[in-house]
Structures are given as C-alpha cells and as structure tokens.
Amino acid sequence: MFTPHTKNDVEVMLKSIGLEKIEELFTEIPAEFRYPHLNLPPRLTEMEAAGELSSIASANVTTRDFLSFLGAGAYDHYIPAAVDNLLQRGEFYTAYTPYQPEISQGTLQAIFEFQSLICKLTGMDVSNASHYDGATAAAEAVILANSHFRGKRPKMLISRAVHPQYRQVIRTYMQGDPDVRIVGDDAETGIDPDMKNFISQIDNNTALVMVQYPDFFGRICDYREVIETAHQYGALVAMVVNPTALGLLIPPGDLGADIALGEGQPLGIPLSYGGPYLGFFAVKDALLRKLSGRLVGETTDVDGQLAYVLTLTAREQHIRREKATSNICSNQGLMTLAATIYLSVLGKTGFQQVSNLCYQKAHYTADQFKQIEGFQLLNENTPFFHEFVIKSEQPVGELLDHLLAHEIFGGYDLGQHYPELENCLLLAVTEKISREDIDYLVDVLQEVHHD
Amino acid sequence: MLIPEELKYQKTDEWVKIVDGIATIGITDFAQDSLSDVVFVEFDIDVDDEVSAGDSMATIESVKAAAEVVFPVSGKVIEINQTLIDTPELLNESPYEEGWLVRVQAADGTELENLMDAAAYAIDIQDR
Numbered sequence: 001m002f003t004p005h006t007k008n009d010v011e012v013m014l015k016s017i018g019l020e021k022i023e024e025l026f027t028e029i030p031a032e033f034r035y036p037h038l039n040l041p042p043r044l045t046e047m048e049a050a051g052e053l054s055s056i057a058s059a060n061v062t063t064r065d066f067l068s069f070l071g072a073g074a075y076d077h078y079i080p081a082a083v084d085n086l087l088q089r090g091e092f093y094t095a096y097t098p099y100q101p102e103i104s105q106g107t108l109q110a111i112f113e114f115q116s117l118i119c120k121l122t123g124m125d126v127s128n129a130s131h132y133d134g135a136t137a138a139a140e141a142v143i144l145a146n147s148h149f150r151g152k153r154p155k156m157l158i159s160r161a162v163h164p165q166y167r168q169v170i171r172t173y174m175q176g177d178p179d180v181r182i183v184g185d186d187a188e189t190g191i192d193p194d195m196k197n198f199i200s201q202i203d204n205n206t207a208l209v210m211v212q213y214p215d216f217f218g219r220i221c222d223y224r225e226v227i228e229t230a231h232q233y234g235a236l237v238a239m240v241v242n243p244t245a246l247g248l249l250i251p252p253g254d255l256g257a258d259i260a261l262g263e264g265q266p267l268g269i270p271l272s273y274g275g276p277y278l279g280f281f282a283v284k285d286a287l288l289r290k291l292s293g294r295l296v297g298e299t300t301d302v303d304g305q306l307a308y309v310l311t312l313t314a315r316e317q318h319i320r321r322e323k324a325t326s327n328i329c330s331n332q333g334l335m336t337l338a339a340t341i342y343l344s345v346l347g348k349t350g351f352q353q354v355s356n357l358c359y360q361k362a363h364y365t366a367d368q369f370k371q372i373e374g375f376q377l378l379n380e381n382t383p384f385f386h387e388f389v390i391k392s393e394q395p396v397g398e399l400l401d402h403l404l405a406h407e408i409f410g411g412y413d414l415g416q417h418y419p420e421l422e423n424c425l426l427l428a429v430t431e432k433i434s435r436e437d438i439d440y441l442v443d444v445l446q447e448v449h450h451d
Numbered sequence: 452m453l454i455p456e457e458l459k460y461q462k463t464d465e466w467v468k469i470v471d472g473i474a475t476i477g478i479t480d481f482a483q484d485s486l487s488d489v490v491f492v493e494f495d496i497d498v499d500d501e502v503s504a505g506d507s508m509a510t511i512e513s514v515k516a517a518a519e520v521v522f523p524v525s526g527k528v529i530e531i532n533q534t535l536i537d538t539p540e541l542l543n544e545s546p547y548e549e550g551w552l553v554r555v556q557a558a559d560g561t562e563l564e565n566l567m568d569a570a571a572y573a574i575d576i577q578d579r
Contacts, residue, residue, distance in 0.1 A: 150495065150497075289491065
C-alpha cells in the first residue's frame with residue numbers, strides 16, 4: 001500500500017516532535033557526510049540513459065548466446081513459456097505476504113501447492129514456504145539442529161562434498177555463536193565416496209550431519225551408513241538435494257533424512273546472474289515445530305468451502321520474537337510460484353523425463369571424454385547424475401579461455417575450492433544440450449589438445 | 452477456579468508442591484483457563500539439568516497464545532512429564548494432577564518462602 005504524506009502531514013509530524021525542518025532530523029550525521037559532493041558524470045535524458053544501459057547490457061554474454069556446461073549449483077534448464085506468463089500476472093506479481101486469508105486465497109493456495117509438491121518430491125512430511133536460496137536453507141538446517149538440542153550438541157558435521165559456497169554461508173550465519181563448531185569438511189576428511197573418515201567423526205556431541213545428494217561433484221553416493229550412524233548417536237541428518245535429480249533418485253525422506261533442503265532454481269527459475277533464487281526446506285513430522293517460516297494449510301470456511309490459511313508459524317519472528325530461530329517468512333513468494341507452475345506444467349512424467357534426459361546426456365558426454373586425449377574422467381567408479389569431474393593435463397584456466405573463444409562456457413574450476421582437485425573441471429549437462437552441442441564440445445577439446 | 456490449599460504459587464501462574472525435598476511443578480487452573488485449549492508443550496530443559504528459580508522451563512502453546520513457564524525453585528531436574536508431548540490437553544483437564552510438568556530435587560527449601568500461599572494467589576488473580 002502506498003501512503004503519501006502531504007506537505008501538511010509532514011508539518012504536523014515535525015511540529016509534534018518539536019522540529020521545523022526535515023533536515024534537522026539528520027543533524028546527528030557529521031556535516032561533511034550529510035550532503036557530500038558526489039563525483040557523478042553529467043546528467044542524461046531518459047532516452048540517453050536507456051541507450052547507455054542497453055549498450056552496457058549487450059556486453060554480457062549469456063547461456064542464450066553460448067553453449068554452457070556450467071552447473072555447480074545453478075543449472076540452465078528449459079523454462080516453459082507458461083511459467084513467466086502466469087508469474088507476471090499482476091495478481092501474483094504484486095501480492096504481499098498473505099497475513100489476511102480473506103484477501104489472499106490465490107497466494108495462499110500457491111504456497112500450499114508448493115509445499116505439497118516439495119513434500120512429494122523429497123518424500124518428507126512438511127515443507128515451509130521457502131528460503132532465500134539453497135545456501136541459506138542449508139544454514140537454517142544448522143540453526144534448526146542447534147536449537148533442537150538447545151545448544152547442547154555443539155558439533156555440526158558437514159561433508160566436504162557439500163557445495164563450498166553453502167559451507168561458507170553456514171559459517172557466516174553461525175559466526176555469532178562461538179560454541180557451534182562446523183567440522184568434517186577439511187581436506188584430511190576428504191571426499192572419498194565411502195565417507196569412512198566422515199562417519200568416524202559422528203559422536204554424541206553431533207547435532208547435525210549434512211551431506212549433499214547428488215554431491216557437489218555430481219556423484220550419487222550411498223548415504224545409508226551415514227544416516228544410520230548419525231541416528232545411532234541421536235544426531236539429525238540434513239540432505240542437500242538437487243530437485244531435478246529427485247525425478248530419478250530415491251527421495252531423501254525414504255532414505256531416512258530428517259531434513260531435506262536445496263536450491264529450487266532448477267525448477268523454472270532463470271540463471272539470472274545468481275538470483276533471485278529459491279531455497280526449499282522440508283522436515284519429518286517430528287521436527288514440525290522447529291521448522292522456520294510459515295506453513296499454509298487447507299481447511300474449510302464457515303460455509304464449508306475450501307480455503308487456505310496460515311496454519312502454523314511456530315518459529316516465525318512476528319509470533320514470538322524471542323523464540324524465533326529465523327527471520328524467514330513466506331520469503332521468495334514469487335519464486336515458489338515459479339517452481340509450482342514449472343512442476344505443474346511438466347507433471348510427474350515430464351519431470352521424470354527432464355531428469356532422465358539430464359542423466360543420459362551427461363553420461364553420453366562423460367563417455368566422450370574417455371576418448372579425448374589429455375583428459376581423465378574422475379567419476380568413473382561412482383554413479384553420477386548430470387555433473388561429472390574431468391582432470392585436464394592442461395591448466396584449467398587456459399582450457400576455459402580456449403573454450404570461451406569457441407563460445408562455450410566450459411565448466412567450473414574445482415581448484416578454486418579444492419586444492420586436491422587442481423586442474424579439475426566440473427561439467428553439468430542439462431536437457432538443453434543437444435547431441436550436436438556435445439559433439440562440438442568434443443571437437444573443440446580435441447583441437448585444444450592438438451594445439 | 453481451583454486453588455488447592457496445600458500448594459505454593461508463583462506470580463507467573465506456576466504451582467509447586469514439595470514432598471521430601473522433591474518439588475513437583477505445574478501451571479495453575481487459572482493459567483490453563485486463560486490459555487484455553489493447549490495444543491503443544493515444549494520443554495527447554497533435560498533431566499539432570501541444574502536450574503535456578505526464574506529459569507525458563509517450557510513453552511506452552513494454546514490455540515490463543517504461547518506462554519513461558521519458569522521455575523519457581525532451584526535444583527536438579529529429575530523427571531519431565533513426557534506424556535504431555537502427545538497429550539498436551541492434560542494441562543487443561545488436570546492441571547494439578549496428570550498435567551504436572553517437571554520434578555526437581557529442590558536445592559533450597561527456603562525458596563518456598565518467596566512464593567504465595569493459596570489465599571494470596573486467589574487475591575493476586577482477582578483483578579487480572
């Protein structure tokens with residue numbers, strides 16, 4: 001709602017606090033900082049500014065222009081036209097957080113459908129109405145676990161194969177709590193898919209065990225022993241999942257995870273330079289009250305008609321500020337809607353098809369690498385989904401530059417986060433990549449080797 | 452409103468009964484009536500925790516509100532009424548018997564002197 005102040009309103013307000021001019025409100029700010037001289041270029045007309053901005057924007061190269069094998073947490077999937085079309089309807093686009101069910105049925109129903117779809121996808125019992133992105137959702141799992149054990153289990157065991165940026169965000173979130181220890185992701189524990197070194201660190205002080213599925217390297221590891229051991233010690237298990245992979249894989253709920261979370265961007269949200277994205281977060285019934293944010297439920301109104309309401313907000317700040325564990329509310333409302341429309345448009349079969357196409361195309365691509373000199377496929381002995389790691393004889397930087405010159409985003413340089421994976425490249429293959437695209441990549445790479 | 456004679460009361464609507472140094476603590480009939488239907492109880496402590504009077508014990512959520520319960524006495528927690536987790540309505544049905552919350556090995560009997568007797572509590576809630 002926009003509520004303008006008239007000149008008279010402003011005068012009345014100033015008078016009531018004993019001031020004459022609005023500038024007097026800012027006298028606390030030292031004079032030299034109050035109205036500093038800004039070194040700005042000469043002003044432009046709207047037409048000139050629009051021209052300049054679009055010329056700057058046209059310098060960008062996107063996945064529309066180049067072939068992309070970049071993944072590492074954000075994936076270039078096809079987005080059906082219906083998603084944007086429905087998303088940009090004014091009724092949804094401008095809707096505010098649904099505190100008043102009387103006037104928010106559409107938004108509430110959309111959130112309810114989103115929660116239901118996430119539960120179906122993850123095999124969990126309850127989902128909240130979203131987080132900012134996968135990384136902040138991962139941090140919320142740590143907060144949840146810490147509050148679940150009331151700070152009595154200070155150890156958070158996080159696999160080194162969880163997205164490195166997620167682990168950074170977790171550390172940022174938890175830096176204010178000196179008791180919480182984030183461990184298990186050091187080089188010594190390593191990234192072996194059998195996770196022996198990792199499992200041996202689970203103990204009675206462990207509040208949370210976090211693994212990624214498929215992991216950051218695209219591998220589908222068998223986490224049953226991790227989960228079983230964690231539960232033997234009474235710890236909670238959080239699985240960071242790629243939703244697209246769940247079209248094929250056993251859902252985390254069935255594997256025994258207590259928390260399933262992840263990045264919802266692959267569900268109909270454009271790459272868009274890193275955001276806005278969508279964090280999803282679902283738990284088993286036992287953790288229902290610990291879930292941050294809000295839950296929308298289905299009910300009937302006084303006339304017996306189907307209606308949607310905010311059913312539970314046990315940890316939300318506007319209910320009990322001092323007991324809140326999070327500032328999360330409905331959050332990425334528009335992005336949840338995009339994911340909801342995406343999943344609805346694809347349907348169960350369509351979604352499984354996307355998942356299967358990603359899997360098959362990635363495996364076809366990986367197979368090609370076996371035949372290109374100068375490259376070694378590292379995932380060979382572990383099942384993988386739509387991402388895999390190759391080791392290059394040539395420095396990765398040079399390789400990526402060469403690919404870029406051929407209009408290919410080659411992949412993610414793993415050496416920047418993993419010293420043990422120097423000159424290793426993480427490649428993602430989605431349904432958008434055609435066989436011709438893959439053959440082109442192979443041609444360019446063979447050329448690299450012969451250069 | 453039931454206010455049993457033999458109990459001691461705290462201003463924040465907890466009752467306590469000490470038998471052989473063991474304090475049983477709950478919320479009063481007045482408290483459960485004000486809250487209306489209780490739907491959830493969450494304990495903030497574990498058995499064997501050392502607690503002080505004034506420490507937070509539990510949060511009780513009803514269809515109307517969420518209320519904090521605080522310890523009226525200090526000591527060591529020896530028992531928590533786990534049946535309330537699945538049947539929180541016992542707090543409404545039987546606040547002084549089946550709806551007890553926590554038992555504490557009371558550290559200091561003199562703390563009872565800071566609490567109200569039934570008559571004082573009856574006056575205290577009169578104007579609320």
